[in-house]
Amino acid sequence: MRQTEKAHIFLKEILRYGDHAIDATAGNGHDTKFLAEQVGSLGHVYAFDLQKESINECTRIIKDxxxxxxxxxxxxxxxxxxxxxxxxxDLKIKAVTFNLGYLPGGDKNLTTQPHTTLLALKQAYEIVDPDGKISVIAYRGHPGGRKEFENVENHINKMNWKFKKSSNRNDCDSPVLFLISKN
Ligand SMILES: C[S@@+](CC[C@H](N)C(=O)[O-])C[C@H]1O[C@@H](n2cnc3c(N)ncnc32)[C@H](O)[C@@H]1O
Structure with a gap:
């Protein structure tokens, strides 16, 4: 199973109709669409991306x-x-998702950065509800990706957050999924 599917299954456990959720890396809109389906018409999703190209594509998918x-x-x-x-x-943010790295089909040099990823992850943990969940997929195969992965893992360990970690392959370049539960 793909890491994105595992992340969705994990977040689905907590998300209910009317909830609020954050997509910290909107990209091509697949995760935003998933979150929007879960929260329904009474809920809301806040989708972040630095690139105009991503916001445009995500908007198109969500509009469709x-x-x-x-x-x-x-x-x-x-x-x-x-x-x-x-x-x-005061909104009940129940879930936050991070799918790090670069925009598939876009400029591979425009990747998430270790420093800002960590700032965002800390904020996400603060903002999310006491029973909320956070998923992070970190890619280790591109320049800077390994450092970003290590920063995320070190921080989670340092803070003693409750989490599960998985990777689909044993090679050291494969993506790693962190499933963080706040409670
Ligand atoms: C792997 S893609 C995300 C895929 C997306 N979740 C989807 O469902 O298609 C990573 C995204 O992170 C975005 N990104 C890079 N740096 C960022 C930052 N500092 N803040 C927000 N988004 C950022 C990139 O522009 C890119 O679109």
Whole structure:
């Protein structure tokens, strides 16, 4: 099973109709669409991506399925998520997803960065509900990817967060999925 599918199964355990969720790396919109399906018409998804290309593609996908009114897009770094959602802090954010790396089909040099990823992950953990969940897929095969993966893993360990980790292959370049539960 793909890491993205495993992440969805994990987040589905907590997400209910009317909930709120964050896609920290909207990309081509697959995860945003998944979250928007789970939260339904009374819920809301906040989708972040730095690239205009991603926001455009994600918007197109979400529009196609008729979910535009339940998604807010931010063309901002995910390290700004606390700031961007500060007026909405009483919202029950139940799930946050990170699918790190570069936009498939896009510029492979525009990847998530270890420093801002960590800032965003810390904020996500603060923002998410006490029983909320966070998924992170870290790719180790591209330049900078290994450092980003190590930063994420070290931080999770240092903070003693409850988590499960999996990779589909034994080689050291395969993507790693972190499933973090706040409670
Ligand atoms: C692997 S893709 C995400 C795939 C996406 N979740 C999907 O379902 O198609 C990674 C995305 O992270 C975005 N990204 C890179 N740096 C970012 C940052 N600092 N803040 C938010 N998004 C960022 C990239 O532009 C890219 O679209």
């Amino acid at each position: 399925v008729g979910f535009l009114e339940r998604v807010t897009f931010f063309q901002n770094c995910h390290s700004e998520l606390a700031k961007k959602l500060s007026g909405k802090i």
